Amino acid sequence: MIAPAHAAIARSGRATIYLRLGRVSNLPTVWTNVLAGVVLAGGSRRAGTVALLTVAASLLYVGGMFLNDAFDRAIDARERPERPIPSGAIGAGEVFAVGYALLGVGILVVAACTARPGAIVAASALATTIVIYDAWHKQNPAGPVLMGVCRMLVYVTAALAVGSLSRPVVIGAVCLFAYLIGLTYAAKQETLARLRSVWPLALLVVPLLHGLPAATHGVVAAIVFLALLGTIVAAVRLLRGATPDRFPRAIAALIAGISLVDALGIAGAGAPAAALVATLGWPATLSLQRWVRGT
Secondary structure, three states: OHHHHHHHHHHHHHHHHHHHHOOHHHHHHHHHHHHHHHHHHOOOOOHHHHHHHHHHHHHHHHHHHHHHHHHOHHHHHHHOOOOOOOOOOOOHHHHHHHHHHHHHHHHHHHHHHOOOHHHHHHHHHHHHHHHHHHHHOOOOOOHHHHHHHHHHHHHHHHHHHHOOOOHHHHHHHHHHHHHHHHHHHHHHOHHHOOOOOOHHHHHHHHHHHHHHHHHOOOHHHHHHHHHHHHHHHHHHHHHOOOOOOHHHHHHHHHHHHHHHHHHHHHHHOOOHHHHHHHHOHHHHHHHHOOOOOOO
């Protein structure tokens, strides 16, 4: 009985490591990205298709997070030695293998849920951009741009799987792109423990500027608008403060705010019910971050 008990403990420990590597607490924001892409495309919202797209995007995201740690292992050994690879909890070879496998399976799931070649090409482009970002984001001034492109491609993949790359999809993707650049810039300052410049954070308000007309004409849009505004203001105040934990707290809040960006875009497209569903990604991400760190 002792050996099986030890095996169970080992499996539990490995599962915990995988959850940390995959930053699974942030997955609700990926799910709302998919929902936004589907709704803004104006295509079919069949539950089966949306579910498969959500699974595919989740696999691509988690695979990207695995590769992020694998590529960053030398830097993490100096700056964040508690991460799974530098701490010796798992080997880099295993993390690379799992990461690439998840990306491949994610593309296959997209291919399984739609016969539209555009969606498969977009998913492949997303996987490629993820690898480029992970391998080259440190000390790369274009890192925030690459991260923004990754999230844009989630919109594009979902949209092309059910419909077309319509104007609402493009505008929504651009708003998300701007928000992600501001967020990623803030995240890159965490290891410096100081904010070198404030102006890139102005990009966080791009979704608010686009969503303002909808917020003045709809209750749901107004609620989402205020929630996103409050999240951004609170995060920027933290970043400009002096508390030791200000960067991880602000970044965690901004990551959760991705779902609010999605919800505001959906509300602006005249789908308040779907916007309310997307809004749930905000508290879900914040709650999950209490158990698994999102950065």
